Amino acid sequence: MTKPQSILIVGAGIYGITAALELAARGHAVQVFDPGPLPHPDAATTDISKVLRMDYGSDEFYWDLMLAAFDRWDEWNKGFSRPLWHQTGFLMLSRSNWQAGGFEYDSFQVAARRGLPLETLDEQAVRSRFPAWNADLYQTGYYNPRAGWAESGEVLRQLIERCPAAGIQLHANQRFERLLENGSRVGGIQTADGTQHHAEVVIFAAGAWTPALLPHLEDVMWATGQPVYHFRAPTLADYQPPRFPVWNADIANTGWYGFPAKDDGTLKVANHGPGWRVDPHAPRLIPASTEEKFREFFRDTFPGLVDAPKIGERLCLYCDTWDGNFWIDFDPQRPGLLVAAGDSGHGFKFAPMYGEIIADLVEGRPNPWAARFAWREPGDLTHEDARFMEADGSPKRK
Numbered sequence: 001m002t003k004p005q006s007i008l009i010v011g012a013g014i015y016g017i018t019a020a021l022e023l024a025a026r027g028h029a030v031q032v033f034d035p036g037p038l039p040h041p042d043a044a045t046t047d048i049s050k051v052l053r054m055d056y057g058s059d060e061f062y063w064d065l066m067l068a069a070f071d072r073w074d075e076w077n078k079g080f081s082r083p084l085w086h087q088t089g090f091l092m093l094s095r096s097n098w099q100a101g102g103f104e105y106d107s108f109q110v111a112a113r114r115g116l117p118l119e120t121l122d123e124q125a126v127r128s129r130f131p132a133w134n135a136d137l138y139q140t141g142y143y144n145p146r147a148g149w150a151e152s153g154e155v156l157r158q159l160i161e162r163c164p165a166a167g168i169q170l171h172a173n174q175r176f177e178r179l180l181e182n183g184s185r186v187g188g189i190q191t192a193d194g195t196q197h198h199a200e201v202v203i204f205a206a207g208a209w210t211p212a213l214l215p216h217l218e219d220v221m222w223a224t225g226q227p228v229y230h231f232r233a234p235t236l237a238d239y240q241p242p243r244f245p246v247w248n249a250d251i252a253n254t255g256w257y258g259f260p261a262k263d264d265g266t267l268k269v270a271n272h273g274p275g276w277r278v279d280p281h282a283p284r285l286i287p288a289s290t291e292e293k294f295r296e297f298f299r300d301t302f303p304g305l306v307d308a309p310k311i312g313e314r315l316c317l318y319c320d321t322w323d324g325n326f327w328i329d330f331d332p333q334r335p336g337l338l339v340a341a342g343d344s345g346h347g348f349k350f351a352p353m354y355g356e357i358i359a360d361l362v363e364g365r366p367n368p369w370a371a372r373f374a375w376r377e378p379g380d381l382t383h384e385d386a387r388f389m390e391a392d393g394s395p396k397r398k
């Protein structure tokens, strides 16, 4: 057992809370600070659903991480008041034949090589099994049964609920204002009410707010706004599993993805695309033209949804890193400060893995996953480049 340490965590999203629970379980004295009520309604984690899938093209690190995470999600489900991860399967359809080196092709190859039980689909299968889809356009794809979605906001709420009994001090309505530094060493934080809180380790897990609050990170991560819409499904039968599981529609080219309708008919659709760079503290505005882009997509892909009433919208924020990998490591220039952010729009699915990664770093133990998220210098922008443009749709480089 490592010597117990005093630890302050800034941010009560999924990174902060999973870290808090694991560190408290290991005997450390943990406090968590967040400006919101908990969970904070603006946190990226606080939404009705997030996709859980292992399909990551040729990037086998994330396949492995998700295969490990799925086992833990199965375990987590037993501890929730009701199952919150739903294994509905995942449908990956494309408009054109797959190309070697493309996301869909590579994903299929990896799954096949690993003996994962994917089902390939042709036009006839799309038409008969997934009738909401326009099978004239989407004729190539596969179905992966080991996937689905989780009720992310409710997961976070139930994890937060466990904190007091775990000995964690939760400080809701307490906004981080600045680090307390002694030379380069970080020894605590000051909150907006002027109170100074001292500790051996500060974990910064403020999601999309992180680079705004720690400006020395602005070169390697930034916040982007990502619109999410809720529509009312016209029927449940055609928009729920097995006919309508979690889906991607030609995602490498278009970014479109979505979820089955909930029992109340709420159907969530979003775009894992460039979004636009935002100040996380500014009001969350979605350009009026955005809804029409969703409806244009429906015209081609889900003709039955073209006139579906919009019943909700939300601008959710990614904390994009320059290379799309998460950022979980001690700051080499500021001993005592560990950053756990940079979710890059795909971080929720690995929720059961973060606590251990972060706690191992705090305790100086090796962790098999940590190297990928280590502190790094910004390099040439890669595929993340494409997920970055102004609100009017014009491309913009960092």
Ligand SMILES: Cc1cc2nc3c(=O)[nH]c(=O)nc-3n(C[C@H](O)[C@H](O)[C@H](O)COP(=O)(O)OP(=O)(O)OC[C@H]3O[C@@H](n4cnc5c(N)ncnc54)[C@H](O)[C@@H]3O)c2cc1C
Residues within 6 Å of the ligand: 010, 011, 012, 013, 014, 015, 016, 033, 034, 035, 036, 039, 040, 042, 043, 044, 045, 046, 049, 050, 051, 052, 174, 175, 176, 177, 205, 206, 207, 208, 209, 213, 226, 227, 228, 270, 316, 317, 318, 340, 341, 342, 343, 344, 345, 346, 347, 348, 349, 350
């Ligand atoms: C539109 C959208 C769709 C997504 N879809 C998926 C998906 O399908 N699958 C998937 O795996 N991932 C998805 N993600 C990514 C996922 O939501 C994130 O990876 C994850 O929720 C990030 O968690 P976090 O703890 O880093 O940040 P958050 O959940 O945002 O938590 C950060 C916390 O920091 C707090 N904070 C802010 N300022 C301060 C301050 N001054 N002091 C103290 N605390 C502060 C906030 O109040 C907040 O509670 C999606 C994200 C978005 C935006």
